[in-house]
Amino acid sequence: MNALTRIGNYAARRLDVMFPGFFPGAKHDHNRDFGFPPDLTFDLLYRMYCRNSVAAAGVDKTALKTWQDEPFLLEQERDGSETARKETPLEREIRLAAKRLRLWSKLATADRMSMVGRYAGVILRLGDGEAFDQPVGRVPGGLEGLKGVEPVWEGQLKVGEYDQDATSETYGEPRWYQFDESAIGDTKARRQLRIHPDRVLIWSEDGTINGRSILEPGYNDLMTMEKVSGAGGEGFWKNAKSSPVLQVDKEAQIGLMAQAMGVTPEELADKMNAQVADWQKGFDQLLMLQGMEAKTLSVTLPSPEHFFGVALQSFAASISMPVKILVGMQTGERASQEDAAEWAQTCMGRRANVAHPAIMELVARLVRFGILPEKDWFIDQADLTEASMAEKIDRASKMADTNAKMQASGEWIFTPEEIRAAVGYEPLSEAEKLRDTASEEDVAAATTPPANEDPAAE
Numbered sequence: 001m002n003a004l005t006r007i008g009n010y011a012a013r014r015l016d017v018m019f020p021g022f023f024p025g026a027k028h029d030h031n032r033d034f035g036f037p038p039d040l041t042f043d044l045l046y047r048m049y050c051r052n053s054v055a056a057a058g059v060d061k062t063a064l065k066t067w068q069d070e071p072f073l074l075e076q077e078r079d080g081s082e083t084a085r086k087e088t089p090l091e092r093e094i095r096l097a098a099k100r101l102r103l104w105s106k107l108a109t110a111d112r113m114s115m116v117g118r119y120a121g122v123i124l125r126l127g128d129g130e131a132f133d134q135p136v137g138r139v140p141g142g143l144e145g146l147k148g149v150e151p152v153w154e155g156q157l158k159v160g161e162y163d164q165d166a167t168s169e170t171y172g173e174p175r176w177y178q179f180d181e182s183a184i185g186d187t188k189a190r191r192q193l194r195i196h197p198d199r200v201l202i203w204s205e206d207g208t209i210n211g212r213s214i215l216e217p218g219y220n221d222l223m224t225m226e227k228v229s230g231a232g233g234e235g236f237w238k239n240a241k242s243s244p245v246l247q248v249d250k251e252a253q254i255g256l257m258a259q260a261m262g263v264t265p266e267e268l269a270d271k272m273n274a275q276v277a278d279w280q281k282g283f284d285q286l287l288m289l290q291g292m293e294a295k296t297l298s299v300t301l302p303s304p305e306h307f308f309g310v311a312l313q314s315f316a317a318s319i320s321m322p323v324k325i326l327v328g329m330q331t332g333e334r335a336s337q338e339d340a341a342e343w344a345q346t347c348m349g350r351r352a353n354v355a356h357p358a359i360m361e362l363v364a365r366l367v368r369f370g371i372l373p374e375k376d377w378f379i380d381q382a383d384l385t386e387a388s389m390a391e392k393i394d395r396a397s398k399m400a401d402t403n404a405k406m407q408a409s410g411e412w413i414f415t416p417e418e419i420r421a422a423v424g425y426e427p428l429s430e431a432e433k434l435r436d437t438a439s440e441e442d443v444a445a446a447t448t449p450p451a452n453e454d455p456a457a458e
Helices: 003-018 030-034 042-051 053-066 089-101 103-116 219-241 254-261 265-281 305-318 323-327 333-368 389-405 416-422 440-447
Strands: 072-074 120-126 146-152 157-162 174-180 192-195 200-203 244-248 292-296 378-380
Touching (some): 042 053, 053 103, 053 219, 053 305, 103 120, 103 333, 120 157, 244 265, 254 265, 389 416
Antiparallel strands (some): 072 378, 120 146, 120 200
């Protein structure tokens, strides 16, 4: 770069400062102007999740609501959560295996990890006797062949190599992954593995490593909240600290002050600093001032609540979560019920589009390995938008009252089956409908011994 170019660049920078907004591209880089990072890496997102309470609440509450109830893996589609039908032997075996492996809780952890980064990984530990970098064929032992699952962060699982063969069925997909356990946190573990894609389940919104963190759209709002809360805390601390400002009178005799403190005039300033510091710490109860006046500089700050609230609402909107759900505010019963209903619908949509497809991908993988038999598998999970049992009973009671009011006309508005369905029960079978109910006389006759069989008489 020659001298003329440097002079031109310097002049352009000066003109940008003198006339902001006039020249093209000036004062329009909001990331630079407001101190936001231009690119978001996993390290930044992970650090924000670990250190920002609002970010952690947004991720954790979403995962907890999505996995509020454990799912069931069923051989045939039905409502398996509140019915009288018994589970099949295979379904029971799957339920016990999932409990033994803590499968659902670990998949919920993977779901939470995937919301922090672009994706998360679920490493499958299989009993096929092969190394992690080898493809998976048939795994013997049925459900016993699945030894465990391990959720890992995006920062721990990276693509080692992509398939570059344009004629391959897996063109553009990872050929193997590199797992580094020590890449996240302060763990001292040193496990580093090459893992074949057959042994890794990628958990993300689209099942690939090209997902998006839910913290990304509202990351700037999270930084704004940190700035506002940090500035408010710093201002309060400075006001509470109340560092004195010493104003020296024009007639003060510096030499006499130094002599009284036992120092030279050149050391007077350091001595005063030390005395003020000790006085603030509470060690000295007396602040010697001769020819000086102590004043305090107070910082008047506006209430940070309004500025914090704007960023909070913006972040809540970015993750489709009501503010009252995010921070736990309850301003009224009606408002909180509406927010809860909307939040339940949001999480039901997330189940259908993220969680359940990932579970079915795992099921398909286990079927291919021979761990599960080939069937038309279904996932059943309690409906988050479903009414509570008290609300169901109240609904059934109103249905029965409606039938009672219509009794004179001889018509039924609701059948017994519909009333039972309103509380989540299946219709009674024909045998249950025809069962006899013993009267009080029948019970007394069956439980009272005859008079001639009195043991005392014998």
